[in-house]
Amino acid sequence: MRKRYIIGLTVSVAALAVGFMVGYYIMRSPSYGRAVPQPQPLMPVEAEEDDKSADAERYLSDRAATVKQDAVLQTVTVYMSCGHEGVGEGPVLSDIVGLNEKQLMEKYPQWRVDEFKPDKVVLIREIGGYCPNHFVIREDNGMVAVYDTAGKLLRDTGIPLDILPGIVQDQIKEGIVVNSQEEVNAILENLDS
Numbered sequence: 001m002r003k004r005y006i007i008g009l010t011v012s013v014a015a016l017a018v019g020f021m022v023g024y025y026i027m028r029s030p031s032y033g034r035a036v037p038q039p040q041p042l043m044p045v046e047a048e049e050d051d052k053s054a055d056a057e058r059y060l061s062d063r064a065a066t067v068k069q070d071a072v073l074q075t076v077t078v079y080m081s082c083g084h085e086g087v088g089e090g091p092v093l094s095d096i097v098g099l100n101e102k103q104l105m106e107k108y109p110q111w112r113v114d115e116f117k118p119d120k121v122v123l124i125r126e127i128g129g130y131c132p133n134h135f136v137i138r139e140d141n142g143m144v145a146v147y148d149t150a151g152k153l154l155r156d157t158g159i160p161l162d163i164l165p166g167i168v169q170d171q172i173k174e175g176i177v178v179n180s181q182e183e184v185n186a187i188l189e190n191l192d193s
Helices: 002-028 049-064 101-107 166-174 181-192
Strands: 072-079 085-091 112-117 120-127 135-140 143-148 153-160 176-178
Touching (some): 101 112, 135 153, 135 181
Parallel strands (some): 072 120
Antiparallel strands (some): 072 085, 143 153
């Protein structure tokens, strides 16, 4: 009986202490005692019939619009491996003049139409890999070489791969992607010393 009394008293004191700490925490919080903002009822917006029909007409005309001869074409290529974007802008290609948005999407399915107006078209695509601003240090016939991201050999370093530590050889065989010519030079200096 006495054991139950002690257990009950201990549980009660613990509950009281926890309650005190929770209350103290709530009272110390910055939002305690502030009024909770009540959501305001949404008021219906009455649009005039002319506005609705003008919007619908504008939407339909935009959908039926075709690319003009003097339109501007902007292309955005997003490189997924580095996150960089390549942006190009110039006159539209002659083969898209007169196309509507649907025809343009069918002609270039690898691109997504981001903006389509008769005088301006913006196309976006995503490409796996790195942008042309990067370099790759890798093996070329047993030697360390520098390539661009398209795979074109830029520089044969004259450093034999087999004189490097095994872990470095493995990294070079996989290809080390670097962000600048300065970074390429720093890595090559470390390999050559």
